[in-house]
Amino acid sequence: MTEQSHSAWSRFVTDYGMVFVLLLLCGYYSIATLAEQHPTGADGGDAVARQIIATHGGGASVLIAARDTKDDELFIDAIRARIEGAGGTIAETVKGQPSDARKALDRIAAAGMKLDVIATNEATSRWTVFDNLAAKYPALGKVTVATPQSYRWPNFLKTDNLLNVANQIVVIAVIAIGMTMVIITSGIDLSVGSLIALSAVVAAILIRDAAGGAEAGAGAMVLSCAAAIAVCAMIGALSGVTVTVFEVPPFIATLAMMLIASGLAWRLSAGESINAVPETFIWLGRGDTAGVPNGVIMMVALYAIAHVVMTRTTLGRYIYAVGGNAEAARLSGVPVRRVLLFVYTMCGALAGLGGIVLASQFKSGDPKFGLMYELDVIAAVVVGGTSLMGGEGKMLGTLIGAFIIAVIRNGMNLTEVDPFNQKIVLGAILLAAVLIDTAKRRGWLRLGRRGKTAAT
Amino acid sequence: MTTATHTAAPLLEMRGIDKSFPGVHALRGVDLTVHAGEVVALLGENGAGKSTLIKILAGAHVPNAGTIRVDGVEQHIANPIDAQRAGIGVIYQEFNLVPGLTARENIFLGRERSSAGFINRRDEARRATELFRRIGVPVPIDVPCGRLTVAQQQIVEIAKALSLDARIIVMDEPSATLTPKEVDHLFDIIRELTAQGIGVIYISHRLDEIDSIADRVTVLRDGQYIGTEAIDDIDRERLIEMMVGRKLDSEFPKHTTAIGGPRLVVKGLRRGEAVKDVSFEVRRGEVLGLTGLVGSGRTETARLIFGADRRDAGTIELDSKMLDIRQPRDAIRHGVCLLTEDRKSQGLVLGQSVRDNFALPNLPRLATAGWIDHRRERERFRHYVESLRIKIPHQEQLAKNLSGGNQQKVVLAKWLERDAEVIIFDEPTRGIDVGAKYEIYLLINELAVQGKAIVMISSELPEVLGMSDRVLVMHEGRITGEITDVANATQEDVMRLAVR
Numbered sequence: 001m002t003e004q005s006h007s008a009w010s011r012f013v014t015d016y017g018m019v020f021v022l023l024l025l026c027g028y029y030s031i032a033t034l035a036e037q038h039p040t041g042a043d044g045g046d047a048v049a050r051q052i053i054a055t056h057g058g059g060a061s062v063l064i065a066a067r068d069t070k071d072d073e074l075f076i077d078a079i080r081a082r083i084e085g086a087g088g089t090i091a092e093t094v095k096g097q098p099s100d101a102r103k104a105l106d107r108i109a110a111a112g113m114k115l116d117v118i119a120t121n122e123a124t125s126r127w128t129v130f131d132n133l134a135a136k137y138p139a140l141g142k143v144t145v146a147t148p149q150s151y152r153w154p155n156f157l158k159t160d161n162l163l164n165v166a167n168q169i170v171v172i173a174v175i176a177i178g179m180t181m182v183i184i185t186s187g188i189d190l191s192v193g194s195l196i197a198l199s200a201v202v203a204a205i206l207i208r209d210a211a212g213g214a215e216a217g218a219g220a221m222v223l224s225c226a227a228a229i230a231v232c233a234m235i236g237a238l239s240g241v242t243v244t245v246f247e248v249p250p251f252i253a254t255l256a257m258m259l260i261a262s263g264l265a266w267r268l269s270a271g272e273s274i275n276a277v278p279e280t281f282i283w284l285g286r287g288d289t290a291g292v293p294n295g296v297i298m299m300v301a302l303y304a305i306a307h308v309v310m311t312r313t314t315l316g317r318y319i320y321a322v323g324g325n326a327e328a329a330r331l332s333g334v335p336v337r338r339v340l341l342f343v344y345t346m347c348g349a350l351a352g353l354g355g356i357v358l359a360s361q362f363k364s365g366d367p368k369f370g371l372m373y374e375l376d377v378i379a380a381v382v383v384g385g386t387s388l389m390g391g392e393g394k395m396l397g398t399l400i401g402a403f404i405i406a407v408i409r410n411g412m413n414l415t416e417v418d419p420f421n422q423k424i425v426l427g428a429i430l431l432a433a434v435l436i437d438t439a440k441r442r443g444w445l446r447l448g449r450r451g452k453t454a455a456t
Numbered sequence: 457m458t459t460a461t462h463t464a465a466p467l468l469e470m471r472g473i474d475k476s477f478p479g480v481h482a483l484r485g486v487d488l489t490v491h492a493g494e495v496v497a498l499l500g501e502n503g504a505g506k507s508t509l510i511k512i513l514a515g516a517h518v519p520n521a522g523t524i525r526v527d528g529v530e531q532h533i534a535n536p537i538d539a540q541r542a543g544i545g546v547i548y549q550e551f552n553l554v555p556g557l558t559a560r561e562n563i564f565l566g567r568e569r570s571s572a573g574f575i576n577r578r579d580e581a582r583r584a585t586e587l588f589r590r591i592g593v594p595v596p597i598d599v600p601c602g603r604l605t606v607a608q609q610q611i612v613e614i615a616k617a618l619s620l621d622a623r624i625i626v627m628d629e630p631s632a633t634l635t636p637k638e639v640d641h642l643f644d645i646i647r648e649l650t651a652q653g654i655g656v657i658y659i660s661h662r663l664d665e666i667d668s669i670a671d672r673v674t675v676l677r678d679g680q681y682i683g684t685e686a687i688d689d690i691d692r693e694r695l696i697e698m699m700v701g702r703k704l705d706s707e708f709p710k711h712t713t714a715i716g717g718p719r720l721v722v723k724g725l726r727r728g729e730a731v732k733d734v735s736f737e738v739r740r741g742e743v744l745g746l747t748g749l750v751g752s753g754r755t756e757t758a759r760l761i762f763g764a765d766r767r768d769a770g771t772i773e774l775d776s777k778m779l780d781i782r783q784p785r786d787a788i789r790h791g792v793c794l795l796t797e798d799r800k801s802q803g804l805v806l807g808q809s810v811r812d813n814f815a816l817p818n819l820p821r822l823a824t825a826g827w828i829d830h831r832r833e834r835e836r837f838r839h840y841v842e843s844l845r846i847k848i849p850h851q852e853q854l855a856k857n858l859s860g861g862n863q864q865k866v867v868l869a870k871w872l873e874r875d876a877e878v879i880i881f882d883e884p885t886r887g888i889d890v891g892a893k894y895e896i897y898l899l900i901n902e903l904a905v906q907g908k909a910i911v912m913i914s915s916e917l918p919e920v921l922g923m924s925d926r927v928l929v930m931h932e933g934r935i936t937g938e939i940t941d942v943a944n945a946t947q948e949d950v951m952r953l954a955v956r
Contacts, residue, residue, distance in 0.1 A: 312830070313828060314820070314823045314827075314828060317815065317816070318819070320808065321812075321816055324805035324806070324807045324808050325801070325802075325807075327801060328803060330764075331764055331796060331803070332784070332870070333816075334817075391805065391808070
């Protein structure tokens, strides 16, 4: 149908207009955090070694000056590998203080060795011991100090930072899948923050007491986590029953569950952080597969599944119908109660999974986890374009919303915005998202109606 | 009534009131006169224009033409405040009371007697008590209105109107939810009010009541002023004739098909006060008309058959098989479907596309293991778009942007796809323009030819008589009559069974 292709673009703008906001934000923070970057570690070592080979040829004699850190060790190894590979010699390697460098220079001078280059990184290049070398050590001959070339690049776009943002998103984004479903049915779930804590605590206690503590095997850990998620799913189901059978407003029903779940987490853990978990427990939260964090892989997979469920299955259609008009849905034969029960159970289970990810990131279970997370999750859903009135919303919109929230938080940290002001900004963003929703509803903005692309 | 009051300027005089809404000419030059101390009954079928006229008087609508005079002085009533100032008080069927507030608080809501921001409760209580004394009925003034009986709440409304110095009080179907004893009581109150010089406009479908309380009666039909008569000069036959007017039968393309044996058999259906022991059957190929006034239990009966409400008692059989219907899902599974009266709030998910709406009850069949076959969904819907001539630009069109006729067709399409055997239409042509109405009638005929059992609930008597093979009339939750010889029946016959 031609109408369909004609409106595809405008529908994309209407449904996922927030993607432009996200791009704008990324662009803004890329410019705002643009800074001089000094390569360190292996990258820095490679860079400086290449510079040395380029200026002095393969046979240079090199002194490596580095501090006693893990990162600098990589720096040293990289230089050694390249210089020796090119046929040069490493006259001496300094790993420590400027005084160590002076001793090394003394030794070289005393031994009458030739020295061409001192390879430094950004930190060691500032050691004053390397100033006026020709005057201090005439015996060494003409020695140059090489430092890896610096370049300008946004702090925001550094690989480490992007991975950091991705890890921050995972917990919120995973729970936001469940929250999106709940909000599409025109409900709300305030208990997810507490369920994070409960899940983390239950999983950690089970690993400690039943799976063998720090020596626990993978299978036992998976079972412990599954049990913790099941507990959260049950609490979600309880919210669902309260909402459907007893017709308690979701706000109140889940507020009660929020208190109960939090109380349980504190009770079970006796208020303590539980750390008796094996090193391998961090696989989900901090591990990666081919450079991509495992949590991010799981999140993407869950979103793919959730998107398909919402757009291509009976269940998804029912969720939208219940939120759009519960009475019409009931009179059309939709099992309204079962649908509601499902979404609250699912939201609880996903909050439980979020708790496992957080526990894995911190390698512990703590009742203080997840505090106020429900607000970030709800904000992600609302910013992602899901209407609090129900019946409308897109799973991928929520993912974008989660990214927007995380990017803003991260960007504000990088640009050193006062934490108190950060709260104000996030509140204002949430307010703006809700106002846009209201505006759409009242037809103030005709987003993409006639192919107009007033996306922001 | 003495002639003396009639010679003075009337208390209220509405002349040539005209009001159009987009697509509907609701009132055409309507007159209404009320003298001090008299009760004027306003009569007419559903949709005759009574509510519109009352809303104009209350300031909820502004007329396109016409004048309103109170005591001979022309009034411009543009909003409810103007109406209050002019001395008009309207008591709607749905009361405007805040259930959590007491009678006293409700009466003075928005006009609290206060000094320096503090409410003077004692003064309010004194005035409230005085009002109830004036009405002649004591009502507890410090109990939340939600806990008062309906009759007591009505009195609170009257007291509130009086506290606003209302001299013209409009009562919209005041007796609809009262017991016979309470109605007698209400009449005492009305007589008390008229004795104090207040004019009352009384709207009711119950001709018996009008006989005993009204002094004069004004009749509207299809937005037109039919006439005003003194109640003593007119008999009931003439009144009914004024209300229903002449038959317009060419609008209805009734096609009678061979009627077979019983398909749907309903026995002893009950639910509270709304439906009291309703039994009937619908035969193969038959269109059964179910009529009665609003609130007579027609819609409630349909909802019980469909499982939308829980029934207290009764059985439902289809083709001699007992159906266990507890919720709409059960009814749908057995091939029983309901096209609700209120399409917007019950028939459609307005924010979704017409195709999604069409698919909603059919998803179990359009999907394999929960996986929707989008192509099949599109094709099935296209089939109905063509066969029912649904006018939509594309299948993604949102349901809320369709005309009433097309909305009704979408609802019909979703049930036809579901192979419905019993189709209950509740007000199938309400809010639908003439052309689309005719098409709906043709579809009803076609379904009857296919052997479906059809129940058509309607308030429009010409439609009921024009389209049904047999008509049942309901009144206060019971079936009060059956008309088998529909071709020779008149609207008066139906009305006689419906009003009692």
